Amino acid sequence: MKAARQHTPVVSYDVAKLRAEFPILARSVHGKKLVYLDSAASAQKPRAVIDCERQVYEEEYANVHRGPHFLSEWASDRFEAARATVRKFLNAADAREIIFTRNATESINLVAATWGRRFLKAGDEVVLSEMEHHSNIVPWQMLRDAIGIEIKVAPITDDGELSLDGFDRLLGPRTKLVAITHVSNVLGTVVPVAEVIRRAHAAGAKVLIDGCQAVMHRAVDVRALGCDFYAFSGHKLYGPSGIGVLYGRSELLEAMPPYMGGGGMISSVSFAHTEYAGIPQRFEAGTPAIAQAIALAPAIEFVLELGFEAIQAHERDLIAYATQRLSAIDGLTIHGTAPGKDGVVSFTLGHAHAHDIATILDRAGIAIRAGHHCAMPLMHRLGVAATARASFGLYNTRVEVDALAEGIEAVRRIFA
Amino acid sequence: MQDDLRDLYQEVILDHGRRPRNLRAIADASASAQGHNPLCGDQIKVYLTLGPGDVVEDASFEGKGCAISVASASLMTELVRGRTLADIERLFGGLHHRCTGQGEAPSEAGIEDAMEKLDVLSGVREFPVRVKCATLAWHTLQAALAGRAKVSTE
Ligand SMILES: Cc1ncc(COP(=O)(O)O)c(C=O)c1O
Numbered sequence: 146m147k148a149a150r151q152h153t154p155v156v157s158y159d160v161a162k163l164r165a166e167f168p169i170l171a172r173s174v175h176g177k178k179l180v181y182l183d184s185a186a187s188a189q190k191p192r193a194v195i196d197c198e199r200q201v202y203e204e205e206y207a208n209v210h211r212g213p214h215f216l217s218e219w220a221s222d223r224f225e226a227a228r229a230t231v232r233k234f235l236n237a238a239d240a241r242e243i244i245f246t247r248n249a250t251e252s253i254n255l256v257a258a259t260w261g262r263r264f265l266k267a268g269d270e271v272v273l274s275e276m277e278h279h280s281n282i283v284p285w286q287m288l289r290d291a292i293g294i295e296i297k298v299a300p301i302t303d304d305g306e307l308s309l310d311g312f313d314r315l316l317g318p319r320t321k322l323v324a325i326t327h328v329s330n331v332l333g334t335v336v337p338v339a340e341v342i343r344r345a346h347a348a349g350a351k352v353l354i355d356g357c358q359a360v361m362h363r364a365v366d367v368r369a370l371g372c373d374f375y376a377f378s379g380h381k382l383y384g385p386s387g388i389g390v391l392y393g394r395s396e397l398l399e400a401m402p403p404y405m406g407g408g409g410m411i412s413s414v415s416f417a418h419t420e421y422a423g424i425p426q427r428f429e430a431g432t433p434a435i436a437q438a439i440a441l442a443p444a445i446e447f448v449l450e451l452g453f454e455a456i457q458a459h460e461r462d463l464i465a466y467a468t469q470r471l472s473a474i475d476g477l478t479i480h481g482t483a484p485g486k487d488g489v490v491s492f493t494l495g496h497a498h499a500h501d502i503a504t505i506l507d508r509a510g511i512a513i514r515a516g517h518h519c520a521m522p523l524m525h526r527l528g529v530a531a532t533a534r535a536s537f538g539l540y541n542t543r544v545e546v547d548a549l550a551e552g553i554e555a556v557r558r559i560f561a
Numbered sequence: 562m563q564d565d566l567r568d569l570y571q572e573v574i575l576d577h578g579r580r581p582r583n584l585r586a587i588a589d590a591s592a593s594a595q596g597h598n599p600l601c602g603d604q605i606k607v608y609l610t611l612g613p614g615d616v617v618e619d620a621s622f623e624g625k626g627c628a629i630s631v632a633s634a635s636l637m638t639e640l641v642r643g644r645t646l647a648d649i650e651r652l653f654g655g656l657h658h659r660c661t662g663q664g665e666a667p668s669e670a671g672i673e674d675a676m677e678k679l680d681v682l683s684g685v686r687e688f689p690v691r692v693k694c695a696t697l698a699w700h701t702l703q704a705a706l707a708g709r710a711k712v713s714t715e
Contacts, residue, residue, distance in 0.1 A: 496579065501627050504569070505570075559562065559570055560628070
């Protein structure tokens with residue numbers, strides 16, 4: 146028999162010490178101590194990231210891959226070292242498989258506009274799921290309108306899990322791509338992406354995973370998963386805004402045409418003809434987000450140092466506690482009850498609209514998100530116009546969950 | 562509750578939010594339009610029946626939304642009835658002024674009672690992101706009237 150699974154005790158997780166690393170958490174809002182429960186929209190930044198970005202500008206800054214001078218070479222090295230850190234983070238085979246973009250949205254659009262335009266044709270099918278973010282819907286609709294692909298939508302169950310049977314039924318000879326989220330930004334559902342990829346590959350389709358809501362909560366190994374493309378944004382991973390990542394398998398990237406044309410993505414240009422650069426530069430036209438890419442590395446190192454086992458144990462405890470506290474509130478419905486959720490708890494409360502809930506909580510210093518969360522088709526599936534969403538990061542505490550529950554009780558009293 | 566929240570969620574607002582007036586479709590409306598708040602996904606539809614001299618005979622709405630947008634829509638359907646389009650324009654101006662504190666307050670001559678009823682929405686001023694909620698129904702009403710004008714000129 147296997148030994149009992151090693152479990153990092155939650156007590157060894159010094160959340161107070163961690164919080165001290167995030168300067169913004171010390172501030173107050175409307176005269177109340179900030180309770181930041183909106184990390185799924187964007188996470189706060191540790192000092193290591195802030196300091197790194199400042200240091201780049203104060204001591205290390207120049208354009209990359211251009212100037213034959215000390216600082217340019219230095220900045221280029223740092224930029225490429227950040228790429229290597231992302232490679233290690235995703236366990237990609239080669240740093241050339243890591244493309245820097247502005248955000249996950251751009252990463253997905255890049256795949257649709259290059260791989261999609263080159264390798265898909267009218268009648269080919271792209272399978273999405275009912276719980277996609279607009280970022281993983283609209284680029285495929287634009288491609289549909291441009292070249293006539295068809296979009297199929299895999300259903301979810303009432304608990305908010307992907308229906309694997311429903312998914313299977315959509316796979317067929319015309320399925321060329323499955324583009325699906327790793328973790329739902331509304332429901333917190335963790336999609337069994339390894340299984341999805343296995344089935345999609347068996348049907349001859351490629352797979353793009355939208356990892357926006359996954360990379361801050363769980364270790365991702367793109368080779369173990371076998372995915373073809375993986376996209377995420379730095380700002381949700383405690384890193385800077387303005388920097389995103391697209392991982393693509395090198396065989397696929399090599400065959401893809403450029404995304405945008407310009408400097409940095411060519412090997413030679415004449416007015417008659419341009420030779421494109423190899424990967425990843427072919428997809429990185431123009432001056433990139435230099436300081437942001439470099440400062441993504443300390444964000445990644447921060448979570449790796451803490452370790453996903455510890456982060457997950459802490460966050461799982463918060464989700465379980467929040468679920469328990471919130472379900473005890475009269476009239477409150479939690480949307481998304483799949484087991485093993487990551488990061489978010491979405492809810493509605495009787496007649497109180499999500500916006501009113503958020504406004505009232507905000508006055509108590511509690512930041513949550515309210516609305517359709519850029520997932521309007523999912524709102525339709527849930528039969529609601531909007532939900533309120535509390536999301537949790539590695540720095541949140543049970544005390545903050547208590548504040549949330551008390552805040553919601555106050556809302557309930559107003560709208561009772 | 563804090564004062565600014567109490568001003569926002571006044572009893573009148575909560576009451577309109579809970580029991581919206583004129584929450585129904587008008588089958589033979591002279592004008593209607595769909596309004597949408599892309600921020601929160603709220604959607605409402607506004608219906609109007611116009612009588613002689615472009616006086617509003619009936620107004621109603623359908624849809625879901627936050628307490629502020631529903632209360633504002635409900636209140637609007639009450640306030641615009643029996644009014645001319647010019648008066649409605651002034652009421653919208655008065656609402657906008659109350660919610661934002663910006664621009665010039667329009668003349669209230671002859672519609673003082675209706676203008677005063679809009680005071681319940683002035684708590685929105687402390688909540689800039691909610692101004693769109695308070696004005697959604699009114700913008701939709703404007704769109705309905707604009708659409709009607711286009712149709713009638715064809
Ligand atoms: C699941 C998911 N996909 C895509 C995105 C888009 O991320 P970004 O706006 O950083 O491109 C988000 C962020 O809101 C998300 O949660």
